[in-house]
Amino acid sequence: MGVLVITMFDPEHEVWLKNERFTTTVEVPGAFAPVHCNADRLCVAETGQGKANAATTMMAVLGSDKLDFSHSWFLTAGIAGTPPDQGTLGGAAWARWVVDFDLGNHLDPAEAPGVPFGFRPVEDYNTAAYHLDEGLVDRAYNLTREVKLADSPEAAAERAMYPGQQGRTPGVAKCDTMTGDDFFSGKNLSDTARYIMEVRTKGQGVYCSTQMEDNATAAALNAHGYLHRYLSLRTLSNFDQPWPGQSVLDHLDHSTAGFQLALDNQYTLGREVAMDLLKNPPER
Numbered sequence: 001m002g003v004l005v006i007t008m009f010d011p012e013h014e015v016w017l018k019n020e021r022f023t024t025t026v027e028v029p030g031a032f033a034p035v036h037c038n039a040d041r042l043c044v045a046e047t048g049q050g051k052a053n054a055a056t057t058m059m060a061v062l063g064s065d066k067l068d069f070s071h072s073w074f075l076t077a078g079i080a081g082t083p084p085d086q087g088t089l090g091g092a093a094w095a096r097w098v099v100d101f102d103l104g105n106h107l108d109p110a111e112a113p114g115v116p117f118g119f120r121p122v123e124d125y126n127t128a129a130y131h132l133d134e135g136l137v138d139r140a141y142n143l144t145r146e147v148k149l150a151d152s153p154e155a156a157a158e159r160a161m162y163p164g165q166q167g168r169t170p171g172v173a174k175c176d177t178m179t180g181d182d183f184f185s186g187k188n189l190s191d192t193a194r195y196i197m198e199v200r201t202k203g204q205g206v207y208c209s210t211q212m213e214d215n216a217t218a219a220a221l222n223a224h225g226y227l228h229r230y231l232s233l234r235t236l237s238n239f240d241q242p243w244p245g246q247s248v249l250d251h252l253d254h255s256t257a258g259f260q261l262a263l264d265n266q267y268t269l270g271r272e273v274a275m276d277l278l279k280n281p282p283e284r
Contacts, residue, residue, distance in 0.1 A: 002041030002072045003274040004061075008054065008213050011259075012078050013046040015267045020044070026067060030060030035067060042274055043067075047213060050181050054213035058220030073229045073277045076217055077270035079262040080177065080209035080234035083190045084162040087208050087236040089155040089258030090170035092269050093177065094141045095232040097205040098130045099197050100215045101180030117192040121199050129200040130218040133228045136282065137174060140231050140273045145172045147272060150264045154257035161243035170236075170265065175208035176201070177234055179215040185248040187241045209234040233270055237262035 007013040013033070022036035022044065032048035047057040062069060080093070087093060103125045107118035121128070149170040159165035178193045197207040214232050221227045237258040242251035 002037070002043060002069070003277050004035075004069055004072055004074050005042070005044040005270060005274060006058070006074060006076045006078075006217055007044060007046050008078045009046070009049050011263055012266065013044065015263050016044045016077075019267060019271075026064075028060050028064045028066060030056060032057045035061060040278060042278065047217065050212050051179065051216035054216035055220055058217050059223070062220060062224045062226070069226070072226075073281070074221055074226060074231070075270055075274055076214055076230075076232045076234070077266045078211060078213070078234055079237040079259070079266060080211040081238045081240040082209050082236040083194070083207065084165055084239045084241065086175065086206070087173065088165060088168040088170060089159055089236060089238070089256065090149055090151050090261035090265055091236045092144070092149065092170070092172045092265055093175050093209045093234050093236065094137050094144075094172070095177040095209070095214070095234065096132055096134060096137050096174060097176040097197070097201050098132065098214045098218050098232055099176065099178050099200045099205060100125070100128045101178050101182070101193055101196055101210070103128045104196075117195045119192060119196055119199070127215055127219045129205075130215065130222065130227065131201075132218075132230060132232065136229070136231060139282065140233070141172065141174045143276055144269045144272055147172065147269060149268065150261050152257060152261060155261055158257045161246075162239060163244070170261065172269065173208060176205040177209040177211060177214055177232055178207055179211060179213060181212055183212070183252070184210070185241060185251050190240045193240070209236060210240050231273065233266060233273070235262040235266040235269070
């Protein structure tokens with residue numbers, strides 16, 4: 001029994017390599033990067049960014065005869081964007097639902113005014129929405145909800161540019177994550193993500209983070225029968241739209257003060273849960 005921490009790109013991965021002592025490196029054909037493990041049965045993988053990279057790496061790692069994760073737990077520990085009416089910079093969200101932004105028909109709203117946000121789901125595609133194990137999510141949330149998270153004056157100043165964000169500080173929430181290969185910016189696209197979350201979860205999901213990999217990771221785990229042992233932790237590095245008066249291009253090019261906070265906080269919270277799962281594994 002062990003825990004596989006799943007990161008997506010170098011900064012997320014490096015914070016684990018810097019803070020943990022991994023004594024074993026396993027090269028996996030087809031994976032984006034080697035898997036690192038230690039004597040405590042904690043392993044960390046880097047999938048690469050986007051759904052194609054994440055799916056390819058996870059299928060390679062889970063199918064490798066060099067590694068046995070058949071009795072393990074799986075934890076995505078990465079950063080994400082958030083709508084400013086839900087999360088805040090440096091905050092964290094444990095997902096109950098993992099939903100795909102891209103699948104379906106995306107129409108120009110001006111040319112299809114009768115279609116809300118220009119989105120038609122068409123079908124479920126088998127991978128459009130995953131409902132994660134609520135008991136496992138509750139366990140992770142309850143374990144971490146009082147953990148003090150890193151913050152900074154720079155993040156406070158950036159928050160203050162958004163209505164309703166003045167004075168907010170990072171905290172831990174249970175809400176839901178949207179996966180899309182597009183790194184979008186803008187209120188209309190944020191509202192579209194909110195609508196897709198509502199449609200795909202039949203009103204049960206609350207959109208609070210946006211990232212690029214978790215549906216692919218969930219699909220690979222589901223294919224191997226491991227979805228019930230999967231947690232998605234996303235810490236919030238940026239808002240998914242500009243502040244009033246800022247352009248979307250400036251927003252995308254702006255170096256957010258939440259980036260390092262989110263990296264630090266995904267490690268702090270991810271490690272807390274990973275160690276608990278290793279010491280006190282739930283009944284499968």
